[in-house]
Structure formats: structure tokens, C-alpha cells
Amino acid sequence: VLSIDIQLQKLIEDMFGERRGALVAIDPRTGEVLAFVSKPTFDPNLFVEGIDVENWRALNESLDKPLLNRALRGTYPPGSTYKPFMALGALETGTRSAQTVINDPGFWMFGNHRFRSHGDGGLGAVDMKRSIVKSSNTYYYSLANEMGVDTMHDFMKPLGFGQITGIDLRGEVRGVLPSQEWKRNTYKRADQQRWYPGETISLGIGQGYNSFTMLQLAHAMATLANGGVKHAPHLTMATENVITRERSPLPTPPAVSLGYKPENVRVVLEAMQAVTTEGTSTRVFAGAGYASGGKTGTAQAVTIGQRDRYDARKLEEHQRDHALYVAFAPINQPRVAIAVVVENAGFGAASAAPIARRVFDYLLLDQYPNPQDLAAVRVGQASAPIGTPLKASEMPWPPEAAATSAPLRVTP
Template sequence: MSLIRDSVRELARFRLRIWAAIAFVLLCFALLVFRLFTLQVLRHEELHQAAENNRVTVLPIAPNRGLIKDRNGVVLASNYSAYTLEITPSQIEGELDALIDRLGELVEIQPRDRRRFFRLLADGKRFDSLPIRNRLSDAEVARFTAQRWRFPGVDVQARLFRQYPMGEVGSHLLGYIGRINPREREAMEDWEDERLANYKGTDYIGKLGVEQAYEAELHGITGYQQVETSAGGRAVRSLGHKPPTPGNTLQLSIDIRLQHLVEEMFGNRRGALVALDPRNGEVLAFVSKPGFDPNLFVDGIDAESWKLLNESIDKPLLNRALRGTYPPGSTFKPFMALALLNTGVRKTDTIINDTLVYHFGGRAFGSPENERGGAMDMRRSIVESSNVYYYGAAHELGVDRIHDQLKPLGFGRLTGIDLEGEVTGVLPSQEWKKRRFKQPWFPGETISLGIGQGYNAFTVLQMASATATLVSGGQRFKPRLVREIEDVVKHERRHVSNDALEPLPIKPEHVNFLKDALHGVTYQGTGTRVFAGAPYASGGKTGTAQAVGLKAGQKYNAATMEERRRDHSWYMAFAPLEEPKVALAVIVENAGFGSAAAAPIARRVFDYLLLGVVPSEEDLALMREGKAMAPVGKPRPASAWRLPNELPAPAESASAASAPSSAASGVQP
């Protein structure tokens, strides 16, 4: 009986195990069914999209950056396509240095290429495709493609590169593009989603000049391509695409031939020139010397080149026309004369006895040795540049009245030019000094303001703009470098607004008087030798501005001073006399008298714009050395002036070569 009972218990346990196994299998099957139901039904759309995303990749297509041209259609910034060898660090197994060494067996990789790559990698771009070599030759592309299977995470990409065919010419006004840095990436996070999305696939952005100021116009609209990818991430089939929209073309008001001519006339000297059309505010030339080659920055400038530019005592990266501030010297006197007339403090026929020394507060304020002194009315004070006349004028006006009279002309404030980074300069007042130095204004500090010294510090752009306002009778414009924007898709041109600002209430008789006095400078005064023989009438004012202060009683002697401590050479001018088409300001740093260095440059700018000629080779050589006065040799037609990398033009007829050209001159009726 016990044997039977044992058999029954064993059978019951067996059946229990069977049912337990069946229940476990059913539970697992139920869980599997539930999971399949969840994936296939409840999460069908989500997982289907995820699967498509694994199979389909959307690749952004960077647009062609817009061209930049001068007023006559000469291309100043363009694009070209080239192959780049790129590494995606996140896909690399092993040491990057070892990988680069192996790549160096197929293509040439310089130490600067390696340094640039690791600098980009340090910026936190491990998941980006980073260039290790740009501008591969066809042979290098073929060698790498044949061995590509050995280098997972490395590929050849076709990229667009920015090119500045003029090299250093116009570098400060054009600016350059460069790779977007972490600071810029962070700033871009605040952009609107649509604008930020437009930079997907874009590694470059405008950094300076027009490239920076008109980034929105030049960039274009990013396109995309949908591709089917293999398990290894390689594109196997295109599923669709939207082509990118290229950036718009900018046409500048700059005449690049004039720009190049002025830069050549500066030679190795430092300084700046701004030439404006007073009738509309267009900038005809915008020079800062020395310059730099913007092509150096396109791929990411190497350490050696950056050190040379950044540590140079000549500061080639400083835009002197926009950001350099200088005491204006005697070029300030015509504006002081205007303040005297506006306020009624002095009349044109008021006589001041110039004894060559002005005494105030126990100090003697002197005059240059070449001044004659004597009875000075206002016209003679400008023509012969009397210091004593304007020492007294400053004292009679007072610092605050000088400030209030000259600020509307643009001194000490932004001109509003279409570039970023402009500085205000300094037009002092009592309130300014109290705010800046926490000190009161002393009466003796006013005296030097009359001759453009003291705290006065302005940009060349401000001086050119103020000159344009004066000779146009108070008409004001914001200076503009870009005159038209062309939509390359719609082939529509949009004129950039340069609407006139509210004019200043300058009396016409005051304008005519000052224009006549400034004209006198060119045939009776300090500019006589420079403008001898000019077939047109112009006006201008020389200026010699101290670069460093002198102690009381100390006399200036350029021969005993280090070159960079010598006076600056200024000239402000306009032409033609009756209906000015150009107003300019030019400074040559540490070059001495305004008539010796700055005025000769202005003369040749007028010759180019009004006569359509450029200096002879002999004259140009003298200009570079700062030894020219009136032009020497036979001037050449403007059409003969060659730009960098420009082929000689076909021979022109004698009549065409000798006739002034409105296109070459850059000044239109």
C-alpha cells in the first residue's frame, strides 16, 4: 500500500511541475505578445520614424556665399570648390597622432595642419568632421580614395572656400570669414530657431568688415539632401534634396583701383584715408595702412602668421580709419571758425594781432617757426594756419560751447557707417572730464583745444564726414560702403538706403566764406606747392598733430626724436570748389607737416577722380618715400592702373586713354 501511495504523490508532483512549466511558458508567451503588441501597435509610429532615421540621413548643404564687388563690378570676394581631407574624432579608434602619421604617408600634412586640427578639436568639436588638410590635389584625392578602407572615420569632402583675389588691397573694409569659435557658437544659441537652423552645416562666419556687417545678406539659405545610408553610415542612395540658395551679391561704393592706388602711395608708412561723396555719403576709398592678407584667415590662421600680425609694432590688424583716434591738429581750425561764426563770438573781419605767443595762466603757448604772425582776420588765420588766433578763440568760446557747436558735425560720436566696431573718439567737455577722470575742468586745458590738441581725439572717418557736412552746406549722410544688394535668384537689385539726415542750420554765407578760405590754402597757404598746376579748384587744410605731449618750454625737434614719437601729418580737403563731389581726410602717422606727407596723397586722389589719371612711375616712387609735392612726370590714364593679378588690358586708342572715365573715376554726375 505504501508503494502505491508513493507513486500517487510522485505523479501529483510531476503534474504540478508540468502545470508550472506550462504556466511559465504561457506567461513568457504572454509577455512576448504584450511586448510585440506594444512595439507593433502602441509605438508603431514612433519606432517607424526611428527606423527611418537610422536608414535615412538628412545632410545640410551649405550655400554659396555671396560675392562682393566694387562700384565698377570688380570682384573683391568670391568662392571656389576644393577637396578637404577630414577626420571625425568620435569615430576613430586608437591614437589620433598615429592616424595622422599614417595619413601623412598618402598626403602631405604640415605641422601647421596638425596644430590647426588639434586646436579645432580642443574647441569641443569631437563629433564634427574636422579638416586635417585643405585643398587636396587630384593626385592626393586619388591616392587616399584607393586606401580609404584603411581609415574608418576619415573621408574626403568637397568644400567651398572663400577667396580674396586682391590680397591685402581693401583688407580692412572687406574683413574676412573664419571658423565659428565657441564664443560665437554660444551667442548663436540666442538666435531665432529659423536663423540658427540656417547655419546647420556652416562652419564659417564673417569676422570683420563688410563680411561681418552684411553676414545675413552674404550667407544664403542652407539646403539639404536626404540619403539612404548603409549600416556603416555610408550613403548608398539619394532620396530627395532641396538646393541651397546662394547669398546675395554686394556692390560696394568703393572704387578698388583708387583704393589700390592710395595704398600704394602710402608705401610702408602707417596711416589712413577716407574719401566720401558729400552728395550721398558713399565711401569712395577706405584705407588703413598697413593691411593684412584676409586669405590667411579662411582656413584658420597658423600660429606663426598670427604672431607676426598680432605682435607687430605696426599693428596691421588695427583698422585705423574706423578705430584709430588722433588729435586733429590744424585741420580742426576751419570747424573752430564755423563755431565762432555760428555763435557770433567773432566775425570774418575781426582782427587779432598774432604775436606768435599766447599767454594764459602763466604759460606761453607758442607757434611753429614758419608762421609769420601779424594782423589776422579769419580768412588769413585759416590760409596761414595761425595758432594764436585759435588759442584765443578757444578761450572765448569755452570748452562746453566748442563741444556743443562741433558735436552735430559728428565729432566725438559714431558716424553710423555700415561697419561694426566704430569708436566715438573724444570731443571733450567739462562733464566728460568729470565722468572720465573724476576731476574738474581747468581753464588752461581749453587753450590747446583751439588748434586740435589737448583731449581732442577723432577718427579719420569722423574728419572726412565732418568735412563733407561742412562743404555741402550742412547736409548730412551716414557713410555707406555698400550701395546695392543683388538677389542672385530673382535678379533684383535693391539700393541700400542712404537717406539724408536732418541738415544742420549752417548759413550759406558762412559755408561760402570757409570754402573760399580753404581754397586759399591751396594757392596762398600751406598747400600751395602740392596743388601747383592743378587744373581744378579745390579746398583743404593741412594739419600737424603732436603724437606725444611736450613739456612746458620744450621745443619740438623731429631730427632728435624717435620716429614713432614724431608729429602726425593731416590733410582734410574737398573738390571741386563750387560743387564738391569728393571730401576726404588723410593722416600719415609720424610723418611731420601735413603739406609734406598727407596733402600730396589727397592731390593725387583728386587727380584720379576728377581727371581720370594716376601718377607716373617716377612720381609714385617719390610718393612711397614721402618725398613728393606736385606731381612729376607724365600722368598715366586711370585705365592703365593694374590691380593685383590683373592682366594688362588690350591697347586703347589715344583718345580713349586720355579721356577721363566716369567708371574709372568713381564719381558720377
């Protein structure tokens, strides 16, 4: 018996359309996985009696990599979705207070190297809340420099970044949470093993060596939303006797408290809420019947020089930035935490956040996107829902039965 909501799972796959990416939704109160999506997918029936050469070649050689379980094994730089965790790290380690103000002129200098942030004069005076709401790179470049790579590593590790979460699926990958020790163990030549101070800077904005799965990102978001109490993510809830229908609940590991100060967690979660009311995802969550928190992110698929301007039109589609969004809802008693990436889709607010909005609408408001809205989401041309949503509990299930059967809601 799985925790997956199969109707939600299909809705998310439909919202991705032909795009590549992954989404993981977790109940932060229990660690139950509500949705575990990897796109593109494939028909597993092809393998039942042995797949033929033509179909195997099409799946195995496709540039879209449909056989890769992106939710479990796809690794990505987290981009700016990392900033709330960096902010919490600053508070918990005493590196910065929430009131500390940093000047953001649109760049940050480290020696003779210029790290770019916001152009056109930057953001000016930035405290912790504004650094998250407006996504200041300068704030986190300087914070990373102050914390150092090993302090960042030691804070992020218990959150599950670069670690095996222990989900009840085989094949999970670890990703990379860099440290000086990691670099010494990874590279062979002495000059490669050395950690250079300049390598620390980009880690603060979720770039550099950072590389995590959407499972890890959703797991960390769930832990933060739950006040620092961590539950192991899992999909299986019970076993059921196919004859008697008797269910036997499966044991789950005990919750682990990471010991965060409640006032520090509150600062970060309130800043993430402000992202949806005055920040980068405001338009997407306009008119929502609940309060949520989130953080948009854009992660490089290929390296762009600090002096070069990113122009998607000049890049091949597979070289364009990834769109990410992490979120939780509702604010006061979170029931769902999400991490989503849409590969090579650009800005998180345009492509990833609209998917998260509709997941929340489904789970919290029993709403389902109407055909026009769904079509807009699939091609990255939606913000807040278009028109009147449908009632999720009245949608036919299975979908093929729409014309012949009465509405049926399937719940976990």
C-alpha cells in the same frame, strides 16, 4: 554692391607704401564712401582655414599694428585741420566775425603760461581768412578761450566729432570730444574731474583731449563742403542676386541740415581754397586742373613742452608728429571730401596733402600717377605730380592682368 572704387582704393594703398595711416574719401552729396584705407594691411586669406601661430604672432605683436583698422578705429588729435571748423563755430555762435583782427606775436599768454605759435615775431595782424591760410595758433588759442569748452563741444557734436557716425561697418569707435561733463564722467578723483581753464586753450588748435577718427574728420569735411547738409556715411549701395544679377537699392537715412548760414560757410570754404593757392599746400596743388580747398595739420604723437623745440631727429620714429590733411573738390560743387593721416610723418603739406592731390586728380581728371611720381609720393618726397600722369581709365585691371589682358576700368 559697394560704393568703393576698387582701383582708387589700391592706388591709395600704393601711395602710402610702407607708412602707417588712414584715408577716408566721401561723396558729400550722398555720403557714399569712395575709399576707406588703413595701412598697413594684411592678407585676410590667412584666416580662412585658421591662422597658424607664427603668422598670428607676427600680426598681433607688430609695432605697426596691421590688425587695427585705422580708418574706423584709429583716433588722432586733428591738429590744425580743426581750425576751419573752429572758425565756422566762431561765426555761427557769434563769438567772432570774419573781420575781427587778432595780433599774433608768435605766442599767446594765459596767466603765466606761454602757448607757442609761429616764431620769429609771429604773423602780426590776423583775420579769420589769414588765420586759416597761415594757420595761426594764436588766433585759435584766444578763440578757444573766448568760446569755452562746452560751447565748442556743442557746436562740434552735430558735425560728428567724438560721435558714432553710424557707418554700415561694425566696430566704430567714438573718440573724444571733450566737455566738462565728459571729464566728470571719465575720471574718478575730484581733482581730475574738475575742468581747468588752461585745458581749453590747446583744444582750439586740435590738440589737448581732442581725439577723432579719420572717418569722423572726413564726415565733418563732407558736411562742411556740402553747406552744412549731413549725409550718413555708408559703403553699401545695394544688394545683388548672384544668379539673376537683379539689384535692390538699400535705403539710406535722410539728409540732415545743420542750419548754417550760407555766408558763414562761404567764408570758411573760401579760406580753405586760399590754402591751396597762397597757403601751406600751394606747392602741392600747383597746376591742378580744378579748384579745391584744404587744410594741413600736424598733430603731436607725444607731448612736447611749450618751452621745448620740436626736433624729429631726437625722437624715435613712433614718437614723431602725425601729418594730416582735410580737403574737398571741386570748389563750387564738391564731389569728394577727404581726411588723411600719415603717422609720424611730420608736416601735412609734405606727406598727407600729396596723397589727397592725386586722389582728386584720379576722380576729377581721370589721371593716375606715373611710376616715378608714385615712388616719390610713397616716401614723402612729392608735392605736385612729377612728369606726365597716366590715364586712369586705361590702366589694366586687375593689376595682375597687365601683361595678358586688355585695359578694363572697374567702377562702383
